[in-house]
Each structure stands twice: as C-alpha cells, then as structure tokens.
Amino acid sequence: MKYQIHKAVVIGAGTMGASIAAHLANAGVPVTLLDIPSKDGDKNKIVINGWEACLKAKPANLMSAELKTFVKLGNLEDDFGAVAEADWICEAIIENLKIKQDLMARIDEVRKPNAIVSTNTSGIPVHAIAEGRSKEFKKHFLGMHFFNPPRYLKLLEIIPTADTSKEVVEFISHFGEYRLGKGIVLCKDTPNFIGNRVAFGTGAFGLDFIIKNGYTVDEVDSITGPLMGRPKTATFRLIDLVGIDVWDHVGRNLAPLIPHDKLGQEYLKAEAPNKLISTLIERKWLGNKTKVGFYKEVRNAEGKKEFWSLDLNTLEHTP
Ligand SMILES: NC(=O)c1ccc[n+]([C@@H]2O[C@H](COP(=O)([O-])OP(=O)(O)OC[C@H]3O[C@@H](n4cnc5c(N)ncnc54)[C@H](O)[C@@H]3O)[C@@H](O)[C@H]2O)c1
Structure with missing residues (x-):
C-alpha cells in the first residue's frame, strides 16, 4: 500500500498537540511528541509540562493509563530525526503563519517520500502555510483540523489545497474516520474553514x-x-x-x-x-x-x- 501510518510525529505539546498525540496512542499508533527546547534546565521541559497537563486533564485524553507507552517525548533541536522516520507529521504549534512556514521548511528537508504532513491551524489559509515548499511536499500537505478535546469531539475538518493529491485526501480521511473514530467534513481552504x-x-x-x-x-x-x-x-x-x-x-x-x-x-x-x-x-x-x-x-x-x-x-x- 502506498500510504500507511506506522509512526507519527506531533509537533506542539500545547492544548491540542498533546491531546492529539494521546488520541493517536488510543488508536495504537506510536507517536513522538515534540516541542521547542527549553532555554533553561531540562531541554524537554516544555514538552514534559505539556504532556503532563494532558495526562491530568478531565475528561481523560487517554483511554487507559498504560497507553502512554505509545508516546515518546522530545524537542525540536535534538529529536528532529523522528520527523524523517514518520509516516504522518501533524503540526499543532502556535497560530502564527511565519512560525508555521519556517517549521514546514525544516520538515520539507527531511520528510521521507509519501510522508503526509498536516496543519491543525484554526483558520490560517492552508496553502499559505505551504508557500515556498517543494512540489512533493505540497502534494502530501493538507489541513487536518481537530476540535478540542480531540478524543471526544467527533468533527475532523479535512482541508486539501489545490496541490494536495486526491489519494492523500482519501487515505487520511479513511484513517481519520476508521482508525481515529472521527466524522470527516471536507472543507474548502477558505478563511477559518467551516x-x-x-x-x-x-x-x-x-x-x-x-x-x-x-x-x-x-x-x-x-x-x-x-x-x-x-x-x-x-x-x-x-x-x-x-x-x-x-x-x-x-x-x-x-x-x-x-x-x-x-x-x-x-x-x-x-x-x-x-x-x-x-x-x-x-x-x-x-x-x-x-x-x-x-x-x-x-x-x-x-x-x-x-x-x-x-x-x-x-x-x-x-x-
Ligand atoms: N485550542 C484549541 O481549542 C484549538 C482547537 C483547534 C485548533 N487549534 C489550533 O491548534 C494549534 C495549536 O493550538 P493550541 O491551543 O494547542 O496552542 P497552545 O498555545 O496550547 O500550544 C502551542 C504550542 O506551540 C509551541 N510553540 C510556540 N512557539 C513555537 C515555535 N516557534 N516553534 C514550534 N513550536 C512553538 C508552544 O511551546 C506550545 O506548546 C494552533 O494552530 C491553533 O489555532 C487550537
């Protein structure tokens, strides 16, 4: 099969990224959760704090405590190698176009062929986030907008751009529906989607x-x-x-x-x-x-x- 998701990376361990990683663990998908390195103390402090907040949240993000073994933590400096191995890279960082674009440039350099890249943006035009990226990147890039909290809210908006391959949209929609249990709504890349x-x-x-x-x-x-x-x-x-x-x-x-x-x-x-x-x-x-x-x-x-x-x-x- 051309597309499969055996390993995922979620970037951004805030409210959404950490809980998307938890939901991937619920579905039995091994995932590496990355965030920016902390400037003082343990470089993984930000990702650790985000993940711990996610584990304490109510209602629970994980279906059972032992599922946390599916989630590895790291930072964007030392552990970026995980991105090169991932089948799906899910970006859930701060809602800022330039910062998202810069991250996509780094991902474009290392992603393996056929790796799918998504943004969880709440409304920044998805095509703008991929501006300047390679043709192959754009073919595998789309918006996947989870709602908060992702384990419980059924809606998953899928937002292809004019460059996203039809096969990628079909595959990831199927994965979202049957593996993650979401209800897919296909959206146009209009401001804030639907x-x-x-x-x-x-x-x-x-x-x-x-x-x-x-x-x-x-x-x-x-x-x-x-x-x-x-x-x-x-x-x-x-x-x-x-x-x-x-x-x-x-x-x-x-x-x-x-x-x-x-x-x-x-x-x-x-x-x-x-x-x-x-x-x-x-x-x-x-x-x-x-x-x-x-x-x-x-x-x-x-x-x-x-x-x-x-x-x-x-x-x-x-x-
Ligand atoms: N909060 C929601 O209910 C919600 C729902 C759907 C979509 N979203 C979208 O999901 C994304 C993440 O939102 P959130 O609520 O989790 O935000 P958040 O503020 O909780 O977390 C943002 C994360 O981005 C990281 N970050 C900050 N600067 C960074 C940089 N330069 N490079 C990489 N990472 C950086 C932060 O360390 C933090 O962990 C945003 O695009 C947001 O619009 C949010």
Missing part, C-alpha cells in the same frame, strides 16, 4: 453584545449551555478551554481575510471585547492552561476546588 468561521462570527458578536448589555459571565454561561442545546462549556468556559491567546490569534488572523464581510469586521474589531481580551493576555490569564481566565480555579477553606468567575467590570474573580 466550524470556526461560524464560531468566530457568532463569538465576536456575542462578546460585544454581552459587554454592551452588562451581562455577567455566570448569566451568559447559564443561558448559552445545555439550556440552549449546547455543550456545558457554553460561552466563557469554551473560550477558557480553547485558550484566550488562541482565541485572540484566530480572530486577528480572520479579520484581514474577510474584508467583504462588513458585520464580521464590525464585531471582530469591536473595541470593548478586544480591550478585555488584550488585558487578560497581558495578565497571562489564558484560561484552563494557566488555571485563570474567565474562571479562576481556587481552593476554599476546606481545600476543595472552586471556580470563581470574572467580573467583567472590575476584572476581579468572585465566588
């Missing part, structure tokens, strides 16, 4: 509306969760789960790509929500990954975990 184009339009409108009308975080999450037939993460819990920095990157990347969408522009550029999000990022209140965002994890007097919500006026967390 799920996030809808989510970021409504999300930007929602944040502006909430602030203008003085709703609280608790009120909004009580209304916009299961009461409306939506998941428990509702609105603000979802932004905390995604990561407030990631939310910001995706919105900022989207705005220049949709100049024709007047309403989209109005809400993506609305002053109050952007100011709020920027302040949270300055304070490193990035959501679940820093344990503080629109909710803050605290221990009460009895040592029990509580979640305090952010007062959108005072920017203090209250019980």
Whole structure:
C-alpha cells in the first residue's frame, strides 16, 4: 500500500498537540511528541509540562493509563530525526503563519517520500502555510483540523489545497474516520474553514453584545449551555478551554481575510471585547492552561476546588 501510518510525529505539546498525540496512542499508533527546547534546565521541559497537563486533564485524553507507552517525548533541536522516520507529521504549534512556514521548511528537508504532513491551524489559509515548499511536499500537505478535546469531539475538518493529491485526501480521511473514530467534513481552504468561521462570527458578536448589555459571565454561561442545546462549556468556559491567546490569534488572523464581510469586521474589531481580551493576555490569564481566565480555579477553606468567575467590570474573580 502506498500510504500507511506506522509512526507519527506531533509537533506542539500545547492544548491540542498533546491531546492529539494521546488520541493517536488510543488508536495504537506510536507517536513522538515534540516541542521547542527549553532555554533553561531540562531541554524537554516544555514538552514534559505539556504532556503532563494532558495526562491530568478531565475528561481523560487517554483511554487507559498504560497507553502512554505509545508516546515518546522530545524537542525540536535534538529529536528532529523522528520527523524523517514518520509516516504522518501533524503540526499543532502556535497560530502564527511565519512560525508555521519556517517549521514546514525544516520538515520539507527531511520528510521521507509519501510522508503526509498536516496543519491543525484554526483558520490560517492552508496553502499559505505551504508557500515556498517543494512540489512533493505540497502534494502530501493538507489541513487536518481537530476540535478540542480531540478524543471526544467527533468533527475532523479535512482541508486539501489545490496541490494536495486526491489519494492523500482519501487515505487520511479513511484513517481519520476508521482508525481515529472521527466524522470527516471536507472543507474548502477558505478563511477559518467551516466550524470556526461560524464560531468566530457568532463569538465576536456575542462578546460585544454581552459587554454592551452588562451581562455577567455566570448569566451568559447559564443561558448559552445545555439550556440552549449546547455543550456545558457554553460561552466563557469554551473560550477558557480553547485558550484566550488562541482565541485572540484566530480572530486577528480572520479579520484581514474577510474584508467583504462588513458585520464580521464590525464585531471582530469591536473595541470593548478586544480591550478585555488584550488585558487578560497581558495578565497571562489564558484560561484552563494557566488555571485563570474567565474562571479562576481556587481552593476554599476546606481545600476543595472552586471556580470563581470574572467580573467583567472590575476584572476581579468572585465566588
Ligand atoms: N485550542 C484549541 O481549542 C484549538 C482547537 C483547534 C485548533 N487549534 C489550533 O491548534 C494549534 C495549536 O493550538 P493550541 O491551543 O494547542 O496552542 P497552545 O498555545 O496550547 O500550544 C502551542 C504550542 O506551540 C509551541 N510553540 C510556540 N512557539 C513555537 C515555535 N516557534 N516553534 C514550534 N513550536 C512553538 C508552544 O511551546 C506550545 O506548546 C494552533 O494552530 C491553533 O489555532 C487550537
């Protein structure tokens, strides 16, 4: 068979990369998880911290604890050799075009023939990430957009470019559906694809509306969760789960790509929500990954975990 996945590499051990690696382990695929080397102490500190956070997350990313033996950890300096041996290289690093392009240039130099390369970008045009790469690379490159958390969310958007080979799309869609248990939606390479184009339009409108009308975080999450037939993460819990920095990157990347969408522009550029999000990022209140965002994890007097919500006026967390 021309294509097969016996070994995978996932690059980026943050919220998504670590949990995609865990889901590959669930499917019995040996995987090497790589991240940038730490500048101080153990060079693998960043990847170790990302993987440990993934192992502690609830609901569990691994189907059983012993599956972690399928996952090896490394850094992009000492362990890049794993990329040369992989059948599938799944990029899940920071949402920044230039950084993704630079990484793809390194992958292009070492990938073996027929190795498939994917990006987990939330909405950067997939063809732009492959700009400047070899013909063979482009033939084997596509977007594979997992949703958070990948073990549980069924949707997997597959985004070929004009250069992606049809065989690669067919093979990886089959792998995603039958090996990883995902529901495949084939998308065009349009800004933010499908799920996030809808989510970021409504999300930007929602944040502006909430602030203008003085709703609280608790009120909004009580209304916009299961009461409306939506998941428990509702609105603000979802932004905390995604990561407030990631939310910001995706919105900022989207705005220049949709100049024709007047309403989209109005809400993506609305002053109050952007100011709020920027302040949270300055304070490193990035959501679940820093344990503080629109909710803050605290221990009460009895040592029990509580979640305090952010007062959108005072920017203090209250019980
Ligand atoms: N968070 C979500 O819910 C979600 C969902 C779907 C897709 N995505 C996309 O997945 C990708 C990763 O998102 P995330 O939420 O895991 O982000 P994250 O911030 O949790 O992790 C990003 C990782 O990138 C690494 N990184 C930073 N600079 C780097 C560099 N120069 N080279 C290589 N690695 C670098 C970081 O060390 C970190 O581990 C992004 O493209 C994002 O848009 C995120």
